Amino acid sequence: MxxxxxxxxxxxxxxxxxxxxxxxxxxxxxxxxxxxxxxxxxxxxxxxxxxxxxxxxxxxxxxxxxDKTSKIISSIKTSVIDFVRNSDESRKLKLSVYLAEQLGKDYNYLSSLFSSIEGTTIEQYFIHQKIELVKELIVYDELSLSEIAYKTGYSSIQHLSNQFKKVTGLTPTHFKQVKENRRKPLDQV
CATH class of the missing domain: 3.30.70.100 (Alpha-Beta Plaits)
Structure with a gap:
């Protein structure tokens, strides 16, 4: 090492x-x-x-x-989190291109490795990270749902709402009304 x-x-x-x-x-x-x-x-x-x-x-x-595999998986996760939280970057590049550039490895290799170790796809991990950011922004209550959709790279409020409900079981509006904190620490997503 x-x-x-x-x-x-x-x-x-x-x-x-x-x-x-x-x-x-x-x-x-x-x-x-x-x-x-x-x-x-x-x-x-x-x-x-x-x-x-x-x-x-x-x-x-x-x-x-x-170990090498754990380093690569950790780097993928870190890069996905960085990609999600850096909204300017997510509008310029596709996630697959971004990861391949950041890690200097073929995306198909990264995707296959990630899936075999984590039991989920990079795309699913990416979606869950985006939803956690949406939850955070809803809890802060500083942006409208339209602004949140734009900031997180969703094409529309409807697309955001559909994906949010699929992942959380709640609509963004219902999530906002529920007072208990349903956010997860990023390392547990």
Whole structure:
């Protein structure tokens, strides 16, 4: 394993990046960048440093990924989350093209690997991530359903509503009326 690049499971937001940076700083581990799911270190870690870092990130809900397949699956998930949350990108490229470019691998290979390991397709994972973003935006109550549909890349409110109901069992309007929080953490989608 290249101890200069670390792959970390469950990093799904900017707060996750900050939490990992705090662990790096606490352990005086110099790094060049911290991105979703990946840390570039300034220098390789010795076994003791790696063990301590692994232990520290596990206490805050993250996991060091050490095998190749898990790294690829984690990278796919991170890239899908990034794609969903970066609405400008999702209007310029198809998801398959975006993933192939981001990961430097053929999309058919990525899709097949993801399905065999996760038991679902990349497309289904993508749809669930979009629905979680829609839930978040509905809960915030700052945008109309039309604006949410546009922001999340749906062609119409009807398309959004149909997919939302298929995934959640509720219409977006009914979801908004239900006061209990039905959102899931992104790493559990």
């Amino acid at each position: 290249d101890n200069k690049t670390l792959y970390i499971k469950n990093m799904v937001c900017d707060r996750c990046k900050m939490a990992v940076q705090q662990v790096l700083d606490k352990n005086a581990l110099p790094y060049t960048s911290v991105e979703l799911g990946e840390v570039e270190l300034a220098q390789p870690l010795n076994t003791e440093q790696l063990s301590k870092f692994k232990e520290d990130i596990e206490t805050i809900g993250f996991e060091l990924i050490e």
